[in-house]
Amino acid sequence: MTEGDYRHVYIIVEHEEGKLLQVSLEMIGEARRMLDDFNKRYSSKEKVVAVLLGYNIKDISRVLIQHGADAVICSDNPELRYVRNTIYTKTIFQIATDREIAAKIEPEYAIQFKRPRYMFFAADSIGRHLSSTVLAHLESGLASDINKLVVGDLQITHQNKTGGKPMTYEKTLEMYRPDFSGFLWTTILCLDNKNPAMQKDYHPQSCSIIPGVFDIIKPDPSRNGITIEYVPKFDAQDLRVRIIDRKIIKSEIDFDSHKTIVSFGRGIKDSPEQNIKMIEELASELDAQVGITLPLSKKPFSVSQAVDSTYLIPDRVIGTSGRKVSPKVYIAVGISGAMQHISGMRDSEFIVAINPDEDAPIKDECDVFIKGRMEDVVPILIEEIRKQKQVVQA
């Protein structure tokens, strides 16, 4: 690779009919913080570039700039009103490899520009698939579900990438990804093959980012930025994929209108069926909604069909792979406190955890830690709630 072939961070913005998804601003915020530091360290002037596709969306450009974007590349076209994978992938590919656009973003870097240095997508229904096809098209690497990013100059020795010799990779994006257990962090790198026997560039270095992880920058109405319009080239064949109908649906599990949420995790394992029934009883005493941790949605326990289809479902998952909640009272039953779960409930006002293990990470995230097996504690809790309700009624 020649220094200068790859420049800037491109962020694929998501919105619904012009209403921005929060994660779009979160990605821009993180890119802003990252590049401010990057430009200082490397005395460069690379830019935060938002890529915006849709129809009747020109107003959003300003919002993106106020939240940290230096440039917005905007394709406003009725064919792009809703996301269709093929035309979106091709349009993003065209934008990412367009030198004329690069010239408008930063003239000094345009002559050599081939592709973005980094690219961010949202790890959600849209971005997950779009990132996969865009990077297949660009033939570069992609890490998914990232919750921490670091840029560094790394010394790498790799049989394949460097032919077994130590080599330095400058400005490399370390992409941290929590695994399914929530206890391990895997750092993924996307590296050019510098091995002389099989040289090949892999850029942009790309990832999908978990919604709700990064902070949004406070909007600054005085921030300046440029908006670049791009007219996409469509293949007629691709337009034969048509969206015929769209229906808005509400999730069956409503967390927002409940003041209390009772969640459970693998701690129910000794007698899953009875324990879930007990939690159901506790929730009903408190008029609470019931949540679960991610591993429970993988149906690790054999329970009755009714319990399974009511409780062990993805719609109830609280955490980075599910819903983010902030009730008045949150009761975590048999939950150890994997980071993925914590980030979905840490904004709750009053948190009670029931767990036999005092070393469980949940202890540091709750207001009251009731040490004990749920089988012993929950019945007492239910009894006390009933008693205190009676007092009030009397």
Next chain:
Amino acid sequence: MDPVNVAVIVKMEPDFSEGNVSYNPDGTLNRAETKNILGPHSAIAVNAAFYAKIKHGAKISICTMGPPVAESMLQHSQLMSDADELYLYSDRIFAGADTLATAEVLKSGILKMQGKMDIVFSGHRASDGETGQTGPQTAWKLGMTFLGNVIDYEIDPESRTIRVKRLVRLQGIYDVVEEVEAPLPVFIAIDPSYKPKFNTVSQRLAYEKYQKEARQRSQDFKQYLKVLNAAQIEADPKLIGISGSPTIVYKVERIPKGKATRQAEIIDGSDQEQIRRIVAKMRQSLSTMVIK
């Protein structure tokens, strides 16, 4: 009218069910002690293909990239779907592949299958890797229209088109069920909530018939199985395995315990007196909301 031709890509994964899954003391998965099975999302993709067989008599080919032991998982897939052909792509050179290099193998394998595919199915994502990238990347390499999060589909064999319903979750806004029409061929990543419906009598009869056939076939599954290496599927060695993988795993670490965000009061779970006090506290928290 040509018969409908479908393929399914499946993955062998750790069995996360209690009693089979084994965790290390630090909470991470103990891979050596955990059994491997047909991944639950892959199983849903197999079910979706079976639906095409019942409705349209589709021919089903199921493939996977994996070690030789993955053949028992293909046998299981055949039992579920009465698959006509099974393919195991197995070669030491495939090892260490990231999603892009895996997609290259699957693409090469699918192109080598008998006849052109009308639909290729994949699961939503694997339970262990969880990237959900291999499906769409295989679709792109095959040049097929990619349709993800599909909860329902109907083929029109005459016009060679398909109608699907997709569940799109727009976090923080709402969920949308989107109906899409597309010309075949298409690649479908099936949503976890997909459930095939067999309404008519003839469909239920077909279901019985194919299930019976599936039981017979799967007893003799090796007759339907082809084990192919990189050369046999004509995969480009530069694009597969470690050589074809843009990404590497740089390090794996335990996620450091963050600073305690709250100072918990610790209570003995058998102390009813204390629990009474906590319940009162909870009730107080709840009632302040009402006053506001």
